[in-house]
Amino acid sequence: EAGVTQFPSHSVIEKGQTVTLRCDPISGHDNLYWYRRVMGKEIKFLLHFVKESKQDESGMPNNRFLAERTGGTYSTLKVQPAELEDSGVYFCASSQDIYGYTFGSGTRLTVV
Amino acid sequence: EDKVVQSPLSLVVHEGDTVTLNCSYEVTNFRSLLWYKQEKKAPTFLFMLTSSGIEKKSGRLSSILDKKELFSILNITATQTGDSAVYLCAVRDSGAGSYQLTFGKGTKLSVIP
Numbered sequence: 365e366a367g368v369t370q371f372p373s374h375s376v377i378e379k380g381q382t383v384t385l386r387c388d389p390i391s392g393h394d395n396l397y398w399y400r401r402v403m404g405k406e407i408k409f410l411l412h413f414v415k416e417s418k419q420d421e422s423g424m425p426n427n428r429f430l431a432e433r434t435g436g437t438y439s440t441l442k443v444q445p446a447e448l449e450d451s452g453v454y455f456c457a458s459s460q461d462i463y464g465y466t467f468g469s470g471t472r473l474t475v476v
Numbered sequence: 477e478d479k480v481v482q483s484p485l486s487l488v489v490h491e492g493d494t495v496t497l498n499c500s501y502e503v504t505n506f507r508s509l510l511w512y513k514q515e516k517k518a519p520t521f522l523f524m525l526t527s528s529g530i531e532k533k534s535g536r537l538s539s540i541l542d543k544k545e546l547f548s549i550l551n552i553t554a555t556q557t558g559d560s561a562v563y564l565c566a567v568r569d570s571g572a573g574s575y576q577l578t579f580g581k582g583t584k585l586s587v588i589p
Contacts (some may be wrong), residue, residue, distance in 0.1 A: 408579070
């Protein structure tokens with residue numbers, strides 16, 4: 365079984381630019397999650413999709429972040445415009461039920 | 477707001493030592509506590525604990541939950557260099573956001589030969 369795939373693995377952009385992160389969940393997993401780890405802090409929840417619907421987006425920091433999951437397959441997380449404090453590692457995870465979370469390897473975003 | 481505190485933040489041991497990692501939590505309506513191991517990239521699942529006093533075991537790793545005192549420990553016996561990683565503790569509550577995990581900062585374990 366292929367795991368959760370995230371692309372790119374690392375992105376360096378300038379402040380004010382736009383970046384789009386992609387996550388391909390495990391096939392058949394209806395639940396998809398985005399989390400973020402800012403340096404020195406805990407991994408924090410951003411949002412949860414069930415198929416193509418946003419079930420919970422309570423962790424999204426502000427309206428510069430836009431997540432989509434068209435067709436209920438892969439998901440994208442766009443940051444526009446990026447700020448310095450957006451730097452961190454963005455993790456995606458997927459699950460079929462409430463128990464079996466599988467995480468991707470993360471995208472390290474550096475905003476300079 | 478749910479909260480997870482792990483200790484120590486960092487630990488260096490020699491191969492063969494036994495280590496105990498701590499996780500204390502505050503959660504409104506507790507559902508489960510999970511342990512993950514993160515080497516270089518993706519956190520990988522170790523244990524899920526829901527009931528007090530029942531030890532979960534996998535090889536040299538074991539974990540137990542105390543719901544009265546609101547903590548869990550992760551034990552690793554006869555440590556090996558391959559155990560070097562960040563160990564993450566997370567809790568899930570049973571409320572409206574029950575799919576969310578609340579993480580601690582992790583314990584970075586370094587095992588030296």
